[in-house]
Amino acid sequence: MAExxxxxxxxxxxxxxxxxxxxxxxxxxxxxxxxxxxxxxxSPYAHAKITKIHEDTAMAVDGVAAVITGKTLEGFKLAWMxxxxxxxxxxxxVDTVKYQAQEVAAIVATSRYAAADGAAAxxxxxDPLPVVVDPHEALKPGATKVRDDKExxxxxxxxxxxxxxxxxxLAGCDTVVEQKMHLPRIHVASIExxxxxxxxxxxxxHLTLYLTTQxxxxxxxxxxxVTAHLGLAEHKIRVISPDIGGGFGGKVPxxxxxxxxxxxxxxxxxxxxxxxxxxxxxQADSFARDYHITAKLGSKNGKVTALKLDTxxxxxxxxAAANPxxxxxxxxxxxxxxxxxENAHVSVDGVYTNKPPGGIAYRCSFRVTxxxxxxxxxxxxxxxxxxxxxxxxxxxxxxxxxQFPYQSALGWEYDSGNYGAALEKAMDxxxxxxxxxxxxxxxxxxxxxxxxxxxxxxxxxxxxxxTFDILGIKxxxxxxxxxxxxxxxxARFGTKSQGQGHETTYAQIIAEELGIPPEDIxxxxxxxxxxxYGLGTYASRSTPTAGAAASIASRKIREKGRKxxxxxxxxxxxxxxxxxxxxxxxxxxxxxxTIQDIAFAAYTNHPQxxxxxxxxxxxxDPPNLTFPFxxxxxxxxxxxxxxxxxxxxxxxxxxxxxxxxPMIVDGQIxxxxxMGIAPxxxxxxxxxxxxxxxxxxxxxxxxxxxxxxPHWELGETVTPSPHHPIGAKGVGESATVxxxxxxxxxxxxxxxxxxxxxxxxxxxxxxxWNVLNEHGAAATR
Amino acid sequence: MSSHQISVTINGEQHTxxxxxxxxxxxxxxxxxxxxxxxxxxxxxxxxxxxVLLNGAPAKSCTVFAVAADGAEVTTVEGLGNGGLHPVQQxxxxxxxxxxxxxxxxMMLTSKALLDENPDPSEAEIRWGISGNLCRCTGxxxxxxxxxxxxxxxxxxxxx
Numbered sequence: 001m002a003e004x005x006x007x008x009x010x011x012x013x014x015x016x017x018x019x020x021x022x023x024x025x026x027x028x029x030x031x032x033x034x035x036x037x038x039x040x041x042x043s044p045y046a047h048a049k050i051t052k053i054h055e056d057t058a059m060a061v062d063g064v065a066a067v068i069t070g071k072t073l074e075g076f077k078l079a080w081m082x083x084x085x086x087x088x089x090x091x092x093x094v095d096t097v098k099y100q101a102q103e104v105a106a107i108v109a110t111s112r113y114a115a116a117d118g119a120a121a122x123x124x125x126x127d128p129l130p131v132v133v134d135p136h137e138a139l140k141p142g143a144t145k146v147r148d149d150k151e152x153x154x155x156x157x158x159x160x161x162x163x164x165x166x167x168x169x170l171a172g173c174d175t176v177v178e179q180k181m182h183l184p185r186i187h188v189a190s191i192e193x194x195x196x197x198x199x200x201x202x203x204x205x206h207l208t209l210y211l212t213t214q215x216x217x218x219x220x221x222x223x224x225x226v227t228a229h230l231g232l233a234e235h236k237i238r239v240i241s242p243d244i245g246g247g248f249g250g251k252v253p254x255x256x257x258x259x260x261x262x263x264x265x266x267x268x269x270x271x272x273x274x275x276x277x278x279x280x281x282x283q284a285d286s287f288a289r290d291y292h293i294t295a296k297l298g299s300k301n302g303k304v305t306a307l308k309l310d311t312x313x314x315x316x317x318x319x320a321a322a323n324p325x326x327x328x329x330x331x332x333x334x335x336x337x338x339x340x341x342e343n344a345h346v347s348v349d350g351v352y353t354n355k356p357p358g359g360i361a362y363r364c365s366f367r368v369t370x371x372x373x374x375x376x377x378x379x380x381x382x383x384x385x386x387x388x389x390x391x392x393x394x395x396x397x398x399x400x401x402x403q404f405p406y407q408s409a410l411g412w413e414y415d416s417g418n419y420g421a422a423l424e425k426a427m428d429x430x431x432x433x434x435x436x437x438x439x440x441x442x443x444x445x446x447x448x449x450x451x452x453x454x455x456x457x458x459x460x461x462x463x464x465x466x467t468f469d470i471l472g473i474k475x476x477x478x479x480x481x482x483x484x485x486x487x488x489x490x491a492r493f494g495t496k497s498q499g500q501g502h503e504t505t506y507a508q509i510i511a512e513e514l515g516i517p518p519e520d521i522x523x524x525x526x527x528x529x530x531x532x533y534g535l536g537t538y539a540s541r542s543t544p545t546a547g548a549a550a551s552i553a554s555r556k557i558r559e560k561g562r563k564x565x566x567x568x569x570x571x572x573x574x575x576x577x578x579x580x581x582x583x584x585x586x587x588x589x590x591x592x593x594t595i596q597d598i599a600f601a602a603y604t605n606h607p608q609x610x611x612x613x614x615x616x617x618x619x620x621d622p623p624n625l626t627f628p629f630x631x632x633x634x635x636x637x638x639x640x641x642x643x644x645x646x647x648x649x650x651x652x653x654x655x656x657x658x659x660x661x662p663m664i665v666d667g668q669i670x671x672x673x674x675m676g677i678a679p680x681x682x683x684x685x686x687x688x689x690x691x692x693x694x695x696x697x698x699x700x701x702x703x704x705x706x707x708x709x710p711h712w713e714l715g716e717t718v719t720p721s722p723h724h725p726i727g728a729k730g731v732g733e734s735a736t737v738x739x740x741x742x743x744x745x746x747x748x749x750x751x752x753x754x755x756x757x758x759x760x761x762x763x764x765x766x767x768x769w770n771v772l773n774e775h776g777a778a779a780t781r
Numbered sequence: 782m783s784s785h786q787i788s789v790t791i792n793g794e795q796h797t798x799x800x801x802x803x804x805x806x807x808x809x810x811x812x813x814x815x816x817x818x819x820x821x822x823x824x825x826x827x828x829x830x831x832x833v834l835l836n837g838a839p840a841k842s843c844t845v846f847a848v849a850a851d852g853a854e855v856t857t858v859e860g861l862g863n864g865g866l867h868p869v870q871q872x873x874x875x876x877x878x879x880x881x882x883x884x885x886x887x888m889m890l891t892s893k894a895l896l897d898e899n900p901d902p903s904e905a906e907i908r909w910g911i912s913g914n915l916c917r918c919t920g921x922x923x924x925x926x927x928x929x930x931x932x933x934x935x936x937x938x939x940x941x
Contacts, residue, residue: 191830499883
């Protein structure tokens with residue numbers, strides 16, 4: 001029998017065969033007969049009244065077939081659409097634009113170029129209005145009101161934990177540190193932008209939507225709900241998510257362009273394609289972060305005791321975050337992190353401003369990066385205030401292995417962990433004590449070198465149905481496995497890979513459970529007509545949910561297989577022993593039937609009274625979330641002449657529980673680390689006082705190249721999740737979550753002796769040079 | 782809009798077409814010829830997803846007019862393997878140098894040009910060589926390894 005290569009094998013990826021030949025099928029590769037192209041005219045103003053749209057100026061362009069405005073959509077009650085956070089956002093404005101680059105009108109034409117010509121030609125008259133960009137200003141009395149349909153710019157207040165107890169505990173601390181920090185707006189900037197092809201069949205009343213979506217099933221249901229009044233129904237809607245060129249959370253929301261292409265297909269009776277440009281993608285699609293945090297952390301006798309976070313969240317003109325419905329600030333209350341502390345309170349106030357809507361993830365489980373940044377910065381500050389090395393302080397204050405399952409002050413039950421082991425391993429790998437000695441020598445010579453630690457705890461795998469839903473739909477996920485008569489299989493899932501390698505990883509889970517080699521298992525996702533319902537891929541949930549479903553469905557198949565094997569071997573079921581890939585009779589290993597024998601019999605010689613076939617489905621409702629963790633150590637050198645921060649070494653020890661495909665896990669961590677240093681050093685979407693975006697293309701929004709990215713050094717510890725069927729925890733986002741504070745802590749460490757206590761991000765050369773200059777440490781020559 | 786007849790050899794096959802003066806080479810390749818392995822990732826010549834080889838040198842085909850490629854030889858990802866797999870394709874697979882696959886064709890063509898010029902590049906030379914191509918998934922470490930592996934395979938092929 002072929003080796004089944006289940007868990008722990010670096011199986012080469014099944015999906016690569018098409019990708020390396022240029023045969024992936026991405027959204028812009030889809031071309032349907034008679035297809036029209038849609039482009040979008042956008043607002044030059046951050047806040048303005050639209051006084052007139054001169055549709056004739058676009059219609060006069062050769063090839064333009066239709067112009068769609070907010071007034072057109074209003075007639076179909078489609079000018080506004082709901083967000084996932086029970087707010088609403090415009091598909092197209094009826095009278096007022098709320099941010100620069102907002103969609104104003106859609107132009108449909110016979111070619112891509114003609115549609116762009118039409119969008120450029122469209123003349124629109126605007127009457128500019130006052131703009132509010134700063135969320136703190138937006139909260140002041142008399143501030144410009146962003147939303148006409150709301151009382152004020154204050155969207156929500158959310159808090160969690162014991163406010164009074166935390167205040168009392170802080171008052172009783174002997175050491176308290178306080179720090180304000182801003183995690184600025186950033187954008188996932190997947191290399192493929194968003195787009196869709198909408199194909200409406202008026203005869204059958206059927207809509208096919210090819211869509212860059214991480215959550216095809218949820219999108220189908222949302223489309224059915226918002227178009228029910230127009231006669232669409234869910235069984236007549238097919239969402240197909242083709243190969244996705246990176247998602248990272250940016251392809252969870254529904255964007256106006258998707259709705260416009262659908263409306264245009266209904267209006268014209270032809271398939272309509274919309275593909276956004278990169279600048280549109282950066283300027284108008286959902287952003288991430290933009291949390292203004294005021295943090296307090298206190299200790300008594302060197303023991304961390306109390307944490308308080310007060311937060312202003314800038315959501316732009318609409319709360320279009322993509323959190324589970326009961327969590328307006330996501331899982332921000334993981335903020336106590338890896339530390340055993342008894343008192344904590346967090347609060348978040350959401351605010352409207354004249355900026356694009358959002359508040360989505362950037363390769364992170366809901367708002368976890370913000371939480372980890374806060375606690376890891378504060379622990380570093382508190383360690384120094386206690387006169388202790390940040391590593392020793394962490395090791396002393398970690399939750400201890402014997403405390404798991406651990407009940408956190410903010411209500412989570414951490415499944416498993418061994419935080420000290422991960423940090424000690426990272427210190428070992430990087431040679432922590434030697435680096436500290438080198439730093440002391442360099443400091444004496446006037447050179448700037450810093451070492452920064454981040455010991456994060458993640459929270460992923462949303463989530464248990466008792467608390468986790470999106471618009472009421474519970475956050476389970478699914479697997480359906482069918483074993484063919486010849487012992488090969490097809491498996492379909494409610495998730496959707498965007499590069500994570502699901503076709504390989506899921507096949508390995510099934511291989512482990514059933515003994516069928518991965519190459520004999522076809523894995524499919526992304527077509528709502530064929531795949532079982534699931535909530536999709538984001539927040540590192542695929543392995544914890546759909547991966548678990550693959551295990552459970554496989555085990556159901558195995559149990560039916562046992563009955564068939566008993567029939568074939570003329571043995572009692574209870575006497576059969578499972579060994580990967582076969583059942584044998586206890587004590588007689590030669591009397592065996594392989595899974596392939598069993599599959600064939602399931603269709604050709606199944607026991608009387610049993611249904612034929614060998615297949616199973618599982619909708620897995622996780623009993624808890626999973627809590628991956630790790631410790632990262634970053635070593636930087638800072639150029640006193642330019643302010644450039646160079647990452648010399650970066651060691652990352654990750655514990656994501658049991659590893660399915662180590663090669664893929666390492667790849668996920670490499671990518672996550674790169675998206676971790678990006679906001680720390682390079683990326684920011686910024687605005688001037690008039691609401692003009694100042695980082696809206698890839699020349700200004702600096703995605704790391706191979707030159708800025710260090711050679712990552714990885715290590716691992718393995719602490720299985722006790723509640724996941726194969727002990728896995730999920731890994732796609734840990735590194736993005738854990739890395740930024742390691743870099744900030746390293747830079748602050750390098751500058752500590754100058755009196756620097758905090759650095760805002762991104763730590764660009766200009767920002768660092770200014771800090772050096774303020775402290776008289778910039779080299780002038 | 783003026784149009785022009787152009788003749789471009791793509792992956793060894795000559796294509797003669799009447800095109801608009803403003804048509805970009807990337808759209809000529811993708812839309813006119815249906816070779817969709819060449820991708821588009823930005824509008825500022827920053828990302829390199831559209832990289833092809835133009836007379837053997839890497840070029841970002843979103844910033845080349847199709848008429849400027851008249852008479853040129855173009856290689857796209859579809860012409861890389863020539864039936865089998867090019868060592869660069871082999872290297873990217875073996876070393877997990879790709880995840881979502883969107884930057885991969887451009888990244889591989891840039892890598893091929895690099896190795897054609899410098900068969901045994903150092904890690905620093907590889908990083909510099911691919912720095913005009915953005916990848917959001919891999920963190921580049923495995924792309925560097927993939928190029929090193931391709932270099933080994935090319936040497937084995939020329940020795941053998």
